Amino acid sequence: MSDSYHHDPAMRQLREVLTLAKSMDVPVTVISGLEKVGELMKKRDDYCDQKTAGPSEAMAALIKDTLEHPWKQLYNEEKTKWDINPVMMSGNLEGYVLKFLVNASKAKKVLEVGLFTGCSALGMAEVMPNDGKVVTCEFDPYLAKLARTYMDRSPHGKKVQILIGSALDTIKDLAKSGEQFDFIFIDADRPGKSEYFHIALNNLLAPGGTIALDNALSGGKSYMTDTPHDDRIKDVNEIIATREDIYHVLLPVRDGIMLVRRRTDMNYK
Template sequence: MTEAVPPAPRPVTPTTILARELDEIADRLGDGVPADVVARLRRARDLAGGLDPYLDRCTSPESADLAELARRTREAPWASREVVSGSGPLEQEMLSGHVEGRFLAFLVRMLRARRVLEIGMFTGYSALAIAEALPEGGEVVACEVDPYVAGLAREWLDLSPAGAAVTIEVGSAVETLDRLEGPFDLVFVDADKTGYAEYYRRLLDSDLLAPGAVVAVDNTLLQGQPWADDPTANGAAVARFNQLVADDPRVEQVLVPLRDGVTLIRRV
């Protein structure tokens, strides 16, 4: 019996969605369309579609342990009815992935971070990427609301020596933040989008952030939804969050168009 092949990841970033749209339009062009228009459309398609693979090739490779965790995530039965999540549908596209993992590891080393807080961890790829970059004695505290996916993350993190630096806190991130003791040198937020504003307020209004700490927030471009005419509920929540940060005189921020958008925030 042939083993089932997991489905390829669907487009979930502005660039990959744009590439898919251009590809489908190019395939539907009928006779009579000027050749130069067809050529320009295909160049635009290739420009958008080639970006992420090029970034992958030009970024330092992931470790064998990260590659194994990514493989297990891709092959997990997310579409199965046996998978029940307390945080909504789970899918392989939630994985941070190679380039973003390297980006986070770079931040850890630049900041010389020793304690890192993660709000939303999924299967643990970003937590492991961060843990691999920490100095001896460093730690990652990862908040995950969903017991099923937290169990997978613990199991897969334990396959790597660096995984021992990761502590998983299962439950509401808001409740976990209320009882955690700081400070943290880096915080990575990749959780429910409607909770972003509250996580941000609790971080900025507490002593959880060390002097010079950076808060990195994922999905702040959210498939182009924040500037769409009719955004989804998550898209509208991210748009409100982005404006909240932009209007906050306590911080400086930059929105980096990496994958689905990562905003870096620090107190001024």
């Protein structure tokens, strides 16, 4: 079993139990059974990846370069604002979920709150019409500049507009200017997620539009009761779940994607 980070806490717990079992006088059959469970979980993930359409050439290069980028060195040199882990990247599987949602809704204007290196922004742009536009917010100038170079390697990169600065200030400015978007993907700092959501739903979402919030499971912290949970994620999930004017569904894709639409847009007239 790999030591790499896994969003599912069940996998992380399994690794801990397996390590403990190997240090104790536990029957080999039990250890092999635990290992088999881990292998099955990994094979399921790998199977989903393998049976998902492959990335474009530009997207494959973006994913590869993001994984190989010297993030630790850049952070130590104070060139990035935080200690970045490339696991933050949406990746190909989640990217295709977003592509299907954006394309199926025939979105021509998309807002993304949280750019990173541009994996999801480029993916959405790839399935939008030539006059489509992805407006994306990024507060780290280094990431914005890096993502721009990745966008410019694709013919679809011209559809992506990067706004640098505080995401909250940026979306407030967009709301003041009367901008509206067919699809909004919120994938930014967790403390501000509930405020991003309220502004998006009340001021930025076009009629018939959809909001997707990433990291709704927060690595299990949103639902685990025996460990400190992430109140910031749990709170926005609870806010969404208790509103009667919206429909919502939480998809267990990667670290969870919460989809939200106005109830009036979902009901047949």
